[in-house]
Amino acid sequence: MALMKINFPRLQNTIETLAAIGRSDADHGLYRMAFSENDLQARDWLKSQIEAAGLEYFQDEAANIHARLNWDGKRASVMTGSHLDTVPGAGHLDGALGVLAGLECLRCLKEQGVDLKLPLESVAFTDEEGRFGGMLGSQAMSGRLTPELIHNAKDLDGHMLSEVMTHLGMPPLNILRARRQPESIHAFVELHIEQGPVLEQQRMCIGVVDAIAGxxxxxxxxxxxxxxxxxxxxxxRKDPLQGFAEVAAALARILEENGSPRSTATIGYVNCFPGAANVVPGRVEFSLDMRDTDMQVLDDLAQAFRKSISAIARRRDLMFEYDEVSRLQAAACDSGIVDCIGKVCREFGYHSMQMHSGAAHDSMMMAGITRTAMIFVPSMAGRSHSPAEWTPWEEIEKGSNVLLNTLYRLASEAA
Ligand SMILES: [Zn+2]
Known part of the structure; x- marks a missing residue:
């Protein structure tokens, strides 16, 4: 199959334009929190881009924005997409790259008038970064939300999702109607920056994601x-900080003995009470984040941590309590799409490697209803969620070319 290329100057221009929406003068970072003024401005701008490109614009009941090509509502679509919302102090590529490269791919396919067996959709998912829990739009589309979750969703400032949506003229319970039937989506592919250091360190320009860690x-x-x-x-003494220090020191060993090469464990938060220099602490609270692409490995790892912490607490005469505050299922990518992406990379002569994603993405939700895969491009020095986030333009061009040809091949398959 012939290789096609995106219109790179046009893509670069849209990335730079979107990067100016929600930029703070203080730290030069971006902030487009879901449903904030900045997010709404980015959404309006995207709508104008979709319409100017002659593509069909559609906003579903979860406020996900779709650009559609050859849409007829009957045939399953080949879908791509990512998110427009950002964390505070964000860079210009996390999420935005996948949305804008997706739009560029649809534009190219429309202009070149190629014969497509299936319609294409490029989606900007609502609230991926988690103002209201994270991956809201893709959870809605993949049918994971319930009326209870929607009613209880609240941001850190105490704003309820239901109030925010009502204020914007969107009935909150209608989010449930954004659910798509699995038959209505042929495949989903997301282009995203790696947000880690592996591709750069391995001198690879494309990461073909084969699994997303739970x-x-x-x-x-x-x-x-x-x-x-x-x-x-x-x-x-019964000093819980000494117990905590023992847990923290044992973390690498527990991981090595019970995890896989893809496992990670992180203590990212610790607080000591009452927190005075002349008082032996009475209570220590801390977080433990454990990840792996295999849920069985992950559960074994969690069990090993539970046993080790219990033993340390027993020896030091401490009480040990914990709550599971998050659980996300790992998602396997579709081997057929993974092979297709790898083949496109080889045909272009781009150096690629298979890898997993340690970060959660909308793809994780989409993998629950359709065959899914992701394409990563390198993040310089592994930096992300920071104004220092950067991917060289030539790598962005390569990643977008891979997305274009992957989408084209998927849309040329017999339904
Ligand atoms: Zn992202």
Whole structure:
């Protein structure tokens, strides 16, 4: 099959234009929180781009924005997409790249008038970054939301999702209607920056994602006895911070003995109470984030942590409590699409490698209803969720060319 190329100057121009929406003068970072003024401005701009390109514009009940080519509502579509919303102090590529490269691919296919067996859709998913829990739009599309989840969704400032949507004229419970039937989607492919250092370190320009890691996150409490730092002898203390230090020191060993090469474990938050220099701590709270692409490995790992922390607490006369605060199922990518992406890379002569995604993406949700894969491009120095986020333009061009040809091949398959 012949190789096609995107219109790179046009893509570069749209990336630069979107990068100016929601930019703060203070840290030069972007902030387009879902449903904020900046997000709404980006949505309006995207709508104008879709219409100017002569593509069909559609917004579903979860506020996901679709650009559509050859849409007839009957045949399954080949779908691509990512998100427009960002974390505070964000870079210009996380999410935006997948949305704008998707739009560019549809534009190219329309202009070149190629024969497509299936319609194409490029989607900007609502609230991927988690103002209201994360991956809201793709959860809606893949049928994971319930009325209860929608009613209870609240941001850190206490704003309810239902109020925010009602204010914008969108009935919140209608989000459930954004659900797509699996038969209505032929395949889903997302182009995204890696947000890690692996591709750059391996000198690869494309990462072909074969799995997205699942996650288990705990809030842990070690309870001892707060007491006077001067009068309590060392051998008569119940000091949970000493217990915590032992857990933190054992983390790498527990991971090595019970995890896979793809496992990670992170303590990202710790707080000590009452938190005074002259008081033996009485309570330590900390988080534990565990990830792997295999849920069985992940559950075994969590079990090993539970046993180790219990043993440490017992030895030090501490109480150990934990709550599971998050659980995301790992998602396997479709081997057929993974092969197709690899083949396109070889035909272009782009250096590529298979890898997994340690970060969650909309693809994780889409994998629940359709065959799915992701294309990664390198993140310089592995930086993301930061104004330092950067991918060289030539790598963006390569990644977008791979997306274009993958979508074209998928849309040329017999339904
Ligand atoms: Zn993202």
């Amino acid at each position: 996650l288990v996150r705990w809030n842990i409490r070690l309870l001892g006895e707060a007491n006077h730092a001067g009068t309590t002898p060392m051998n008569m």
